[in-house]
Amino acid sequence: MTDTSGRVVATERGRDLILVRSLSLTQDEAWDFLTDSELTEKWFGPWEGDGRAGGSVRVRMRFEDHEPAISMKIVACDAPHTLALLSDEEVGGWQLELHLEADGDDSLLTFIHHLNADDAVGEIGPGWEYYLDLLVAATEDTERPGWDQYYPALREAYLAM
Secondary structure, eight states, X not given: OOSOOOEEEEETTEEEEEEEXXXXXXXXXXXXXXXXXXXXXXXXXXXXXXXXXXXXXXXOOTTOTTXXXXXXXXXXXXXXXXXXEEEOGGGTOOEEEEEEEEETTEEEEEEEEXXXXXXXXXHHHHHHHHHHHHHHHHHHTOOOOOGGGTTTTTHHHHHTO
């Protein structure tokens, strides 16, 4: 990967990092990759807990082995369209939204990270690029990309946004 696919846009509350991925799955199949622990394990990490709106889950990020599991509150869960999450303060209190829409026989995923003023977009942007490309690889059963393709390769481009 040499170019960023994400963009940072100004909003009323600050800035949002927005990334979009096309998935070769129906909307319902794509939803399962976002919410079923056995499938999230293939690209992001397994989770346990109460996955309903208002519930909380603990996620062990698959490629952050040295890090402890993180807690995430399910802010909204409207299958198969919208999933909104709030991570615990230990990892920055990240506010995340995932929106799925049908795109013919495929699905379009729009991922939004509502950035805090002090969020390091030079690290966050490449990280989400990596994880979302892991999602695409998992859904297409193709080889996973390597982290070094994303960081530090994309750091400067994100810092310039």
